[in-house]
């Protein structure tokens with residue numbers, strides 16, 4: 140317990156909070172949030188049309204480099220729409236990773252498609268291009284240039300990798316494999332606003348990328364999401380179906396598609412604009428926090444161990460950004476030596492007022508997505524995901540004025 144006590148003291152020092160509860164990730168409002176909310180209320184444009192909606196979309200498009208950005212009520216429904224728009228249908232299969240937040244798998248389920256879980260890489264915690272390719276080679280044949288799963292006879296209609304805790308996965312290799320197999324790529328970049336891979340913002344490598352502005356994410360609109368695309372036509376279509384597919388007309392109600400009411404209200408977008416104005420400051424702070432964690436764990440536990448080296452070493456280490464990447468360090472993650480120590484660490488920290496959380500339970504172990512209970516779900520070899528599931532814990536990562 141002594142080394143856990145040391146960690147608790149380090150976190151309390153870092154956050155200059157000697158006694159009070161320290162949350163995992165609190166939102167920070169230090170700019171024009173109140174001013175813009177007031178403007179919004181004074182204008183009466185509080186709902187889904189308004190200048191903040193347009194401005195927020197423009198700011199995120201510019202920041203990420205995407206041609207089009209379309210706001211939605213939350214990230215989960217943005218993922219749902221992204222999947223529908225690339226052609227995911229009930230009689231098809233969507234490849235994703237088992238180590239993700241439930242929203243990824245739920246969005247696949249909303250379409251009626253069945254999930255296929257392929258393993259992650261140890262260093263990125265995101266989808267492994269090797270695992271993806273290996274599953275495709277073993278299971279998929281191209282029929283009329285369509286990727287068909289030989290054992291189920293169903294189309295692979297999309298691939299959804301996720302950038303875990305803001306650390307980019309090997310998205311360029313994944314994009315190349317998807318291209319070779321003619322599989323639409325939808326990036327779950329919900330956790331990675333401000334994360335870049337080889338100089339390009341995450342969410343920009345496939346057909347559509349999805350962001351989230353939930354209260355615990357890097358910036359927040361209370362609740363909210365965003366669709367990113369570099370295909371102008373697709374962008375127009377996405378905006379159209381988030382807004383009930385209404386054909387613009389001064390008074391008539393005409394709709395040409397089954398649309399959704401997935402629009403973000405102007406009130407939320409007002410928050411988004413104020414938050415985007417501060418994104419550089421927020422990211423700088425998060426990088427400093429991450430650096431402090433790295434230094435602490437290097438000094439106290441294990442100088443310069445890589446994740447793979449730590450496989451059989453009883454050490455605790457901070458997970459740093461993968462190569463070729465700039466991570467937003469949304470949530471800092473550490474590796475405990477094994478599940479038993481992970482559980483002891485979770486108990487100790489939470490009982491001592493420092494909030495920590497384990498990485499998610501693997502999707503394939505949940506009732507709804509368990510291949511043994513649900514005939515539709517399938518899995519590749521998941522050893523890396525299982526190894527990480529036993530060891531990864533998130534530690535406090537809120538913005539800190541440094």
Ligand SMILES: *Cc1c(COP(=O)(O)O)cnc(C)c1O
Nearest residue numbers: 213214215240242243329351353
């Ligand atoms: C936050 C998150 C989402 C979207 O969540 P919302 O709360 O609906 O905005 C999707 N995928 C992942 C991996 C997430 O972390």
